[in-house]
Amino acid sequence: MAFPYRKILILGATSGIGRALAASLIQDGRFVIAVGRRKEHLDSFVQEQGTDKAVSFQFDISRLDEIQSFVKSPSEIDRLHTHEVSVDVASVTSSHPDLDCVFVNSGIQRRSVFSEPETISMSDIQEEMTTRVSTSSNLALVPILRCSNYCASKAALHQWILCLREQLKGTNTKVIEIFPPIVQTELHDAKHQPDMGQAGKSFGIPVEQFTEETMERLQAGDEQIPVGLSKIAFESWEQQRQGAFHRIVELMKSSEF
């Protein structure tokens, strides 16, 4: 099976793309661990889907110092770092050791600190999951002036994903990147972008259309999934960039760098 994962953790499953993909994955027979900050949305998702198909974890991914204990319980961290600990709380991996896929979709994409590359442990990443799916953006390829910092962070994420996929080649970890076009989600609501007012709600393609196309490509086993308008940049100059990237990787390998 091209997308064989059975238990999928989705960061940012309380609305928009994450919630819609979570529901589609459950429809497709997968179990979903939904993560986000809004407890009432997490509870309503699990109630809608049933406790045999979904569970939730309330977690704020911007709390960087709590990520480690969210992923591994203190005793597991202790075994890794040989420090003494007295409390043990259920982490997502101790409650779900069969977790085999993670969607990093929350909009706050940083699992690792880009400015401290020495802190990124490839073996930890491999050990923790078999597959990582990230929601990037068409804006990773073509920036717009309205949100230049957002575009820059998506471009950084995209470059990092290209390298991560290459570094994990030959392991059991697959790295998938989804490039949404503009999709109708809360992202364009007045609460996030007040100047868009009510017009934000109808900005982009319906989330159902996005989800249908994305699910087809996931099931086909694709590692890079440009949807809708994102295909224009992806299928043209992005191919040249990735061609150059792979040539440099090979060149540096042959020079033993």
Ligand SMILES: NC(=O)c1ccc[n+]([C@@H]2O[C@H](COP(=O)([O-])OP(=O)(O)OC[C@H]3O[C@@H](n4cnc5c(N)ncnc54)[C@H](OP(=O)(O)O)[C@@H]3O)[C@@H](O)[C@H]2O)c1
């Ligand atoms: N919609 C588009 O046009 C578009 C286009 C390209 C890329 N994208 C990307 O698609 C992804 C999903 O966005 P969306 O459009 O579906 O927007 P959305 O409806 O606003 O959903 C964002 C999700 O992220 C969660 N989230 C935000 N901050 C979080 C935090 N600190 N900790 C945990 N969860 C957090 C939110 O949950 P809580 O608020 O409950 O925490 C929510 O579930 C984002 O990465 C976005 O950049 C969207």
